[in-house]
Amino acid sequence: MASIAQKRGTKPTGFRRLLSPDLKTREVIAAYIFLSPFLIFFTIFFIRATIASVGYSFLDWRLLRPSPPYIGLENYAELFNDHIWWDSVWHTFYFAIMTVLGTTIVGLAAALAVTRPVRGAGFMRVFLYIPQILSAGAMGLIWNWLLSGQFGVINYVLSFVGIRPVNWLGDPNLVIPALSLATIWWTFGFPMLIFIAGLQGIPGHLYEAAKIDGANGWQAFRYITLPLLRPTILFIMVTGVIAHFQVFGQPYLISGGGPGRSSWTAVIYLYNQAWVAFRMGYGAAVAMTIAIIMAVITAFQFLVISRRVEY
Amino acid sequence: MSLGKISLPNYLGTYIFLIAIGILVLFPLSIAVSQSFMTNQEVNRWPPKIIPTEPTIESYRALFTQQDIRLDLWLRNSLIATIGHTAAVLVICTPAAYAFARLQFPGNKILFSLLLVTIMIPGQVTLIPNYMLMRDLKWLDSYNALIFPGAANVFGVFLLRQFFMQVPRELEEAAVLDGCGYLGRFWHVILPLSTNAVTALGIFVFLGHFNDLFWPIIVTSTLATRTLPVGLSIMQSSYAGQYRPMILAGAVVSTLPVLIVYIIFQRRIIQGVTLTGMGGR
Numbered sequence: 001m002a003s004i005a006q007k008r009g010t011k012p013t014g015f016r017r018l019l020s021p022d023l024k025t026r027e028v029i030a031a032y033i034f035l036s037p038f039l040i041f042f043t044i045f046f047i048r049a050t051i052a053s054v055g056y057s058f059l060d061w062r063l064l065r066p067s068p069p070y071i072g073l074e075n076y077a078e079l080f081n082d083h084i085w086w087d088s089v090w091h092t093f094y095f096a097i098m099t100v101l102g103t104t105i106v107g108l109a110a111a112l113a114v115t116r117p118v119r120g121a122g123f124m125r126v127f128l129y130i131p132q133i134l135s136a137g138a139m140g141l142i143w144n145w146l147l148s149g150q151f152g153v154i155n156y157v158l159s160f161v162g163i164r165p166v167n168w169l170g171d172p173n174l175v176i177p178a179l180s181l182a183t184i185w186w187t188f189g190f191p192m193l194i195f196i197a198g199l200q201g202i203p204g205h206l207y208e209a210a211k212i213d214g215a216n217g218w219q220a221f222r223y224i225t226l227p228l229l230r231p232t233i234l235f236i237m238v239t240g241v242i243a244h245f246q247v248f249g250q251p252y253l254i255s256g257g258g259p260g261r262s263s264w265t266a267v268i269y270l271y272n273q274a275w276v277a278f279r280m281g282y283g284a285a286v287a288m289t290i291a292i293i294m295a296v297i298t299a300f301q302f303l304v305i306s307r308r309v310e311y
Numbered sequence: 312m313s314l315g316k317i318s319l320p321n322y323l324g325t326y327i328f329l330i331a332i333g334i335l336v337l338f339p340l341s342i343a344v345s346q347s348f349m350t351n352q353e354v355n356r357w358p359p360k361i362i363p364t365e366p367t368i369e370s371y372r373a374l375f376t377q378q379d380i381r382l383d384l385w386l387r388n389s390l391i392a393t394i395g396h397t398a399a400v401l402v403i404c405t406p407a408a409y410a411f412a413r414l415q416f417p418g419n420k421i422l423f424s425l426l427l428v429t430i431m432i433p434g435q436v437t438l439i440p441n442y443m444l445m446r447d448l449k450w451l452d453s454y455n456a457l458i459f460p461g462a463a464n465v466f467g468v469f470l471l472r473q474f475f476m477q478v479p480r481e482l483e484e485a486a487v488l489d490g491c492g493y494l495g496r497f498w499h500v501i502l503p504l505s506t507n508a509v510t511a512l513g514i515f516v517f518l519g520h521f522n523d524l525f526w527p528i529i530v531t532s533t534l535a536t537r538t539l540p541v542g543l544s545i546m547q548s549s550y551a552g553q554y555r556p557m558i559l560a561g562a563v564v565s566t567l568p569v570l571i572v573y574i575i576f577q578r579r580i581i582q583g584v585t586l587t588g589m590g591g592r
Contacts, residue, residue, distance in 0.1 A: 027493070034493070035411075038403050039463075041459070045461065046465075050437060113325050118329070131339075131340075138565050140547070185339065193581060194585060252544070
């Protein structure tokens with residue numbers, strides 16, 4: 001049909017154009033048909049939900065109340081004055097920074113080891129990634145037990161190097177480092193694999209040249225590997241901070257947020273407000289604040305990155 | 312172990328490091344497996360026992376006979392929800408990625424950049440409104456609640472678009488000469504040439520959803536509708552004090568399906584991590 005219209009040299013207009021569209025129009029129609037399932041789902045579950053979340057955050061909405069009153073910024077004011085919230089945010093930062101540093105260092109060390117021409121390197125890549133595939137559920141159950149103060153195997157191992165039993169999950173000062181330790185064990189596999197790819201991208205002749213110039217292994221690492229890995233390291237740290245700031249499973253399962261509230265994280269706080277206390281409006285304000293904090297972190301990281309790249 | 316042409320002293324440090332980190336990775340897992348074969352008395356002992364004196368499968372039997380532990384249902388729920396969600400993501404995202412990669416329509420670039428900006432918004436923002444939607448649709452405690460929210464995966468579209476753009480245009484043009492429409496070009500040219508990317512995305516969406524905890528905690532509330540990770544967390548809160556070996560057995564049993572998937576697809580998964588920048592969580 002379209003070809004007839006084109007042969008005549010006239011373009012059909014209006015309704016007829018829709019019935020026998022030319023190639024360009026057909027492409028547009030096809031594009032929107034291809035896009036429509038995505039756009040429908042995206043509109044319902046993302047756009048609508050995000051806008052609704054902003055709206056909810058201005059309501060005093062407890063789940064059982066039929067018509068929630070508008071209270072303006074009161075939820076935000078309450079949140080800003082709640083020291084439990086700021087403690088939770090601090091725990092989250094503390095956890096995220098320690099975990100990101102830990103996974104980056106362990107991941108890089110493991111990547112350096114398995115990219116050397118040693119036996120079993122291929123097997124070790126596959127093997128060292130295994131913790132990463134565990135669910136938060138399985139990982140949490142195992143580490144809740146390993147870190148137990150009374151019968152925990154971690155304390156038993158430490159006793160061999162003369163460290164007296166430590167109440168990891170019962171000491172407010174140790175619980176976040178303990179959760180971080182478990183998380184480093186659980187998630188260093190991802191940085192390792194990304195670093196392996198980064199290391200393989202460094203041309204071998206650079207190391208040969210350094211060797212000729214008399215550089216030792218440390219110098220080659222310091223002046224070739226590290227600078228050339230910088231983009232990879234930054235990628236790992238930026239994505240790591242974002243991912244670990246949203247930590248929920250580990251405190252929920254390993255320490256139950258305790259002792260007291262000393263391992264409450266931002267998302268645990270959100271969970272407790274929205275699904276334990278059923279304060280949906282307040283919970284939405286918490287979620288919006290989490291989003292703002294994460295946007296600030298990301299912006300800050302990009303600022304640091306762009307400044308570093310300049311020289 | 313014969314070291315052949317590799318000189319030992321040069322790599323001695325590397326071997327020591329690899330053995331050490333290998334032990335550190337294996338240790339927590341092997342303790343969980345080993346102590347799951349112990350009795351309750353044997354586990355609650357100081358110094359802890361590493362190897363059971365008389366291995367018993369009692370905790371595994373208990374795991375499958377306790378009235379309030381339904382690993383079978385939880386595994387079934389997890390599998391149906393995860394397979395359904397993965398299928399939904401692929402069905403929804405591949406055509407959209409094709410449109411963004413290859414089709415000219417007004418707003419292509421703007422729409423795509425807007426999508427990229429939304430990646431910055433963390434998932435917590437949509438939790439409460441989507442939970443309320445599930446409640447209003449009467450979808451709580453149903454597979455729908457576990458399958459459809461999040462099926463419009465922006466990162467998936469972004470990733471697939473990158474790969475679809477790499478398919479040479481000449482191949483699509485050849486298909487046009489053969490009389491292929493847009494659907495034909497998408498189905499017979501673009502998809503077959505991007506199987507690596509599509510499977511990698513599928514595997515990571517699968518692993519991530521199978522292991523997800525927060526969303527299933529809030530949208531399921533009965534014993535029969537829980538998923539495996541949520542079931543485990545409930546099991547821990549009701550049994551951790553009394554019967555530890557059974558908890559460990561639960562962790563072991565629930566890990567086996569994922570471990571099998573990992574062993575079968577290990578090469579694809581390892582390559583997929585670098586291909587996609589996704590980690591399975």
